[in-house]
Amino acid sequence: MYRQDFNLIITHLPGYESKRAVIYLLRDLGLWIVDSRPNIVVARTWDDPVKAAHRLKEAVSESGYVPILRIIPVRRVTNPYVDAVREAVHAELRKAGEGSFAIRLDGYLYDDNGRLMHRMDSIRFIAEGVDRKVDLSDPDILVYIKVVRVKGRYMAGIYVGIPGNIISLAKEKLEGMER
Numbered sequence: 001m002y003r004q005d006f007n008l009i010i011t012h013l014p015g016y017e018s019k020r021a022v023i024y025l026l027r028d029l030g031l032w033i034v035d036s037r038p039n040i041v042v043a044r045t046w047d048d049p050v051k052a053a054h055r056l057k058e059a060v061s062e063s064g065y066v067p068i069l070r071i072i073p074v075r076r077v078t079n080p081y082v083d084a085v086r087e088a089v090h091a092e093l094r095k096a097g098e099g100s101f102a103i104r105l106d107g108y109l110y111d112d113n114g115r116l117m118h119r120m121d122s123i124r125f126i127a128e129g130v131d132r133k134v135d136l137s138d139p140d141i142l143v144y145i146k147v148v149r150v151k152g153r154y155m156a157g158i159y160v161g162i163p164g165n166i167i168s169l170a171k172e173k174l175e176g177m178e179r
Contacts, residue, residue, distance in 0.1 A: 001094070004033045005034055005044065005077060005150065005151075005155075006035075006042045006043060006044050006074060006077060006157065007043075007044055007045060007049040007052075007073065007074045007075075007077075008031065008042070008043040008044070008045060008049055008052060008053065008056075008071065008072065008073060008119070008172055009040065009041075009042055009043075009070075009071075009072040009074060009146055009148060009157050010022060010026070010040070010041045010042075010043060010056070010068055010071055010072075011039055011040055011068070011069045011070045011072075011117065011150065012039055012040075012041065012067045012068050012069055013026065013039070013067035013069065014039055015067075016037065016131055018067035019036060019039075019041070021065075021066050021067055021158045022041050022066060022067065022068055023041060025034065025056070025059060025060070025063065025066050025068075026041065026043050026056070026163075026171050027093050028059070029044075029052075029055060029056060029059055031043045031044065031045050031052065031056075032044040032045075034150060034151075035149075035150045035151050037148070037149055040148060041141060042054070042101075042148060042157075043047075044105070048073075049073035049074055050073045050165045052061060052073070053071045053073045053165060053166075053167055054165075054167070055074070056068070056071050056167075057071060057109055057169070058166050060169060068169050069167065069168070069169060069170045070167065070168050070169065070170070071167040071169070072144065072146060072157065072159060072166050072167070073159055073165055073166070074157040074158065074159055074160075075092055075121045075159055075160055075161070076088045076091075076092060076157075076160075077153065077155050077156070077158070078155070078158065079154075079156065080107070080108075080109050080147050080154045080155065081110050081112065082109040082110065082111055082112075082117060082122050082125050082126065084156075085109055085113060085122075085126060085145060085158065086126045086128075087126060088156075088158050089103075089126050089143055089145070089158060090129065090130065092143075092158065093130060093132070093141070093143070093160055094161065095160075096141045096160050096161065097140070097141065098140070099132070099133075099139070099140025099141055100132060100133040100135035100138075100139045100140045100141070101130065101132045101134065101135070101139050101140065101141040101142070101143060102134065102135060102136045102139035102141075102142055102143065103123045103126055103127055103134075103143040103144075103145070104142065104143070104144045104145070105119050105122055105123055105145045106145065106146040106147065107142070107146060107147025107148070107156075108122070108147060109122045109144070109147065109156065116173050121122035127144075139163060140162070140164065141160060141161065141162070142159070142161065142163040142166065143158070143159070143160050144158070144159040144160075144166055145157070145158050145159075
């Protein structure tokens with residue numbers, strides 16, 4: 001298990017100017033930048049990551065254009081091996097409320113031999129032993145796993161909670177245009 005180095009993952013539009021705008025906004029909000037990769041900034045808040053994600057969303061709305069696509073609060077960080085991720089997800093699900101669940105995996109996990117697994121095989125393995133109804137279209141609890149490279153190491157950031165706490169600004173903009 002990794003030390004909890006980060007608890008927010010922010011994806012943004014490509015380009016240097018986009019990254020710079022995102023980093024300035026995060027610093028203005030008092031967030032600590034842990035690392036950045038192309039189109040991703042990994043950050044740390046000393047507050048609850050869900051509250052910080054919603055605060056960041058409000059700041060984006062107030063400031064006008066900031067090229068953020070998605071804000072992902074992270075409850076737990078672990079190595080990207082499917083056994084470790086399963087253990088972390090099951091622990092977080094025990095703390096989550098009642099209801100149906102769904103698992104979304106962004107990236108790839110490794111098996112116990114260090115080989116990359118297919119996403120569906122990883123999801124099936126993680127879901128094994130969870131005593132909840134699966135609802136892929138409208139779950140009460142979302143398990144979102146994103147594999148990111150931070151400081152040269154791959155890590156799995158895990159969010160378990162209500163789906164609305166993963167903020168997709170791109171999706172909200174598209175829905176606003178359709179009205």
